[in-house]
Amino acid sequence: MAAFGVKLLPAMKIIPSRFALLSALVLALPTVAAAQRGDSVYVDDRLNQLQQSLTMMTGQIEQLQHRNAQLQQQLEKMQTDYEYRIEQLEKGGGGAGGRPAPRPGAQAAAPAAAPSAAPSPGAAGGSADQLYDEAFKKLQDGDYAGAERGFKTFVQRNPQNKLAGNAQYWLGETYYARRDYQNAMTAFAEGYKAYKASPKGPDNLLKLGITMAALNRKSDACAVFARFSQDYPRATDLQKRRIDQERQKNGCG
Amino acid sequence: MPARAQLTIDMTRPSFEPVPIAIVDFKGDSVGAQMAGVIRNDLQNSGLFRVIPQGSYIQQNVDATSPPQFPSWRQIGAAGLVVGQVVQSGGNIKVDFRLWDVVVGQQATGLSFTSQPSNWRRLAHIIADAIYKRVTGEEGYFDTRVAYVSESGPGNNRTKRIAIMDQDGANNRYITDGRTIALTPRFSPTLQEIVYMAYGENNTPPRVYLQNVDSGRRELLGNFPGMSFAPRFSPDGTKVVMSISADGNSDLYEMDVRGRQLRRLTNTPAIDTSPCYSNDGTQIVFNSDRGGAQQLYVMSSGGGGERRISFGEGRYATPVWSPRGDFIAFTKISSGGFGIGVMRPDGSGERTLASGFLVEGPTWAPNGRVIMFFRGQPSGGGRAGAVTLHQVDITGRFERQVPTPTDASDPAWSPLIPQ
Numbered sequence: 001m002a003a004f005g006v007k008l009l010p011a012m013k014i015i016p017s018r019f020a021l022l023s024a025l026v027l028a029l030p031t032v033a034a035a036q037r038g039d040s041v042y043v044d045d046r047l048n049q050l051q052q053s054l055t056m057m058t059g060q061i062e063q064l065q066h067r068n069a070q071l072q073q074q075l076e077k078m079q080t081d082y083e084y085r086i087e088q089l090e091k092g093g094g095g096a097g098g099r100p101a102p103r104p105g106a107q108a109a110a111p112a113a114a115p116s117a118a119p120s121p122g123a124a125g126g127s128a129d130q131l132y133d134e135a136f137k138k139l140q141d142g143d144y145a146g147a148e149r150g151f152k153t154f155v156q157r158n159p160q161n162k163l164a165g166n167a168q169y170w171l172g173e174t175y176y177a178r179r180d181y182q183n184a185m186t187a188f189a190e191g192y193k194a195y196k197a198s199p200k201g202p203d204n205l206l207k208l209g210i211t212m213a214a215l216n217r218k219s220d221a222c223a224v225f226a227r228f229s230q231d232y233p234r235a236t237d238l239q240k241r242r243i244d245q246e247r248q249k250n251g252c253g
Numbered sequence: 254m255p256a257r258a259q260l261t262i263d264m265t266r267p268s269f270e271p272v273p274i275a276i277v278d279f280k281g282d283s284v285g286a287q288m289a290g291v292i293r294n295d296l297q298n299s300g301l302f303r304v305i306p307q308g309s310y311i312q313q314n315v316d317a318t319s320p321p322q323f324p325s326w327r328q329i330g331a332a333g334l335v336v337g338q339v340v341q342s343g344g345n346i347k348v349d350f351r352l353w354d355v356v357v358g359q360q361a362t363g364l365s366f367t368s369q370p371s372n373w374r375r376l377a378h379i380i381a382d383a384i385y386k387r388v389t390g391e392e393g394y395f396d397t398r399v400a401y402v403s404e405s406g407p408g409n410n411r412t413k414r415i416a417i418m419d420q421d422g423a424n425n426r427y428i429t430d431g432r433t434i435a436l437t438p439r440f441s442p443t444l445q446e447i448v449y450m451a452y453g454e455n456n457t458p459p460r461v462y463l464q465n466v467d468s469g470r471r472e473l474l475g476n477f478p479g480m481s482f483a484p485r486f487s488p489d490g491t492k493v494v495m496s497i498s499a500d501g502n503s504d505l506y507e508m509d510v511r512g513r514q515l516r517r518l519t520n521t522p523a524i525d526t527s528p529c530y531s532n533d534g535t536q537i538v539f540n541s542d543r544g545g546a547q548q549l550y551v552m553s554s555g556g557g558g559e560r561r562i563s564f565g566e567g568r569y570a571t572p573v574w575s576p577r578g579d580f581i582a583f584t585k586i587s588s589g590g591f592g593i594g595v596m597r598p599d600g601s602g603e604r605t606l607a608s609g610f611l612v613e614g615p616t617w618a619p620n621g622r623v624i625m626f627f628r629g630q631p632s633g634g635g636r637a638g639a640v641t642l643h644q645v646d647i648t649g650r651f652e653r654q655v656p657t658p659t660d661a662s663d664p665a666w667s668p669l670i671p672q
Binding site: 051054055056058059060062063066 | 522523542543544545546548561564
């Protein structure tokens with residue numbers, strides 16, 4: 001081995017120093033053969049080839065990462081959009097187009113909206129619904145700070161509204177989208193505490209676990225995932241499958 | 254004429270009408286008319302104002318201190334009216350100015366200051382900045398300077414020296430004597446100081462100098478063999494970042510301006526070059542060919558966390574981070590030619606502001622709303638192609654040439670001059 005080391009040294013000297021470590025790893029086999037022949041030109045040539053292919057691969061990886069990020073963004077936007085549409089259908093406010101028709105008189109009533117009396121679901125709930133819709137529109141547009149303000153106001157003013165659980169969940173999503181996991185966790189935890197029975201309850205709990213995992217609190221996340229089947233035995237298959245995936249990903253027992 | 258012109262403008266909107274404004278010659282001293290001329294020129298050149306010609310003014314002899322006859326100014330379509338007076342007092346001049354909101358019939362803003370008579374141009378720029386700020390809500394950029402490379406002589410023996418002038422082209426002067434080639438001036442964001450690179454006699458390796466623009470004091474920052482661009486300052490002016498090449502590739506280094514300590518930031522077999530700090534100093538944008546073609550990357554200012562942000566066709570060069578932080582301007586080279594473009598720091602929202610045979614070297618006005626760059630024409634018959642300075646607003650709508658006494662390239666915009 002000592003003799004081999006001595007022979008390798010002159011070849012290494014002409015290698016750009018910063019590439020030395022990489023070459024030691026990648027080039028072990030060809031350099032051994034070449035160095036034993038004392039053929040430094042061959043090593044140099046081989047290095048150039050490798051450097052070229054490394055450059056090409058770096059470029060390709062960067063492009064793929066970029067494409068991947070774009071697709072993910074598109075997917076998330078689509079998902080948010082679908083969820084919104086489904087929600088509108090569930091609320092019964094949406095027409096065939098999925099967009100809620102503006103309620104008559106809603107605009108005129110908006111500025112002086114009195115939040116004290118919890119608006120009953122239906123026609124009289126114009127201003128609360130409007131606030132919710134506006135916040136949701138901001139979320140869809142990627143205005144997370146604006147959506148955060150909107151959902152916060154909604155929950156503060158209408159804690160008993162049937163959409164309060166949804167608003168609390170989306171509030172968490174505004175933080176999650178900005179990778180503010182700490183605030184996202186607080187919002188999802190609050191949602192679980194206050195609106196466990198909301199239609200968004202299962203999503204909220206799932207997201208609480210995912211956020212904890214993102215904060216590297218794996219055991220807390222696993223505990224949350226474990227509660228899911230007790231709390232929401234009637235969750236959708238998709239939600240159950242997602243919980244299983246997350247449990248696996250985080251190595252929950 | 255817009256039916257209801259207003260004295261405010263939101264320049265971020267995709268379409269706006271320039272604000273019609275009347276500027277009366279300042280009264281009291283002969284320099285008053287010259288000051289009004291400088292203000293007219295500044296505002297008109299910004300592309301955001303339409304200065305109404307003096308010939309159409311109905312009210313003559315507008316008093317500098319009492320309200321004008323608003324209806325007569327409304328009649329010629331003015332949204333704003335600027336009046337002022339200059340009074341000599343004890344070797345100084347005292348300048349008062351007012352901007353009247355003609356639409357609502359009230360004073361919009363006003364200033365009063367005393368200074369040496371030789372400062373009249375600066376006072377006019379400061380007034381233009383105050384008007385710009387009142388109307389757009391943004392800081393102005395008229396009381397600034399531009400350093401650039403003055404070029405002259407034939408294509409194969411070009412003299413290149415560093416020059417500096419006011420933003421509007423006035424007060425042009427030279428910082429280097431032209432005996433050796435001097436390149437890439439860069440302004441400190443905190444002081445009226447520039448760094449630039451100059452070759453020694455007989456093409457010895459380039460040296461980087463730091464020069465105070467007002468005092469003329471110059472010091473050597475260092476000898477940097479294998480350097481092709483001068484360093485750029487950090488936003489607080491305490492550090493510079495640069496690329497240094499060795500062994501056929503080039504890496505990024507930062508240097509503490511006081512202690513002259515050099516620290517390596519990248520270490521790749523690729524060519525990493527033209528680094529520039531973000532407005533808050535926490536990140537650096539640079540270009541690198543590590544992925545095969547020259548693209549833009551952003552990393553932490555201490556090194557590490559590199560990520561590619563440009564993904565368009567062609568090559569990207571000379572990125573510069575806006576002083577507002579919202580955009581990165583760059584030169585883009587593609588099969589169609591050169592372009593000056595901007596993108597957000599995450600790489601989204603790329604658009605082209607100017608394009609041509611050769612357009613290069615963007616630099617930001619301190620308010621981050623205007624970019625200056627240079628255009629080059631093809632050379633021929635041993636003659637160098639003409640190079641000229643241009644400015645364009647962030648929407649790309651309004652471009653104009655900046656006058657220089659010689660051919661000019663590689664501009665660097667100063668921060669606002671401290672008052």
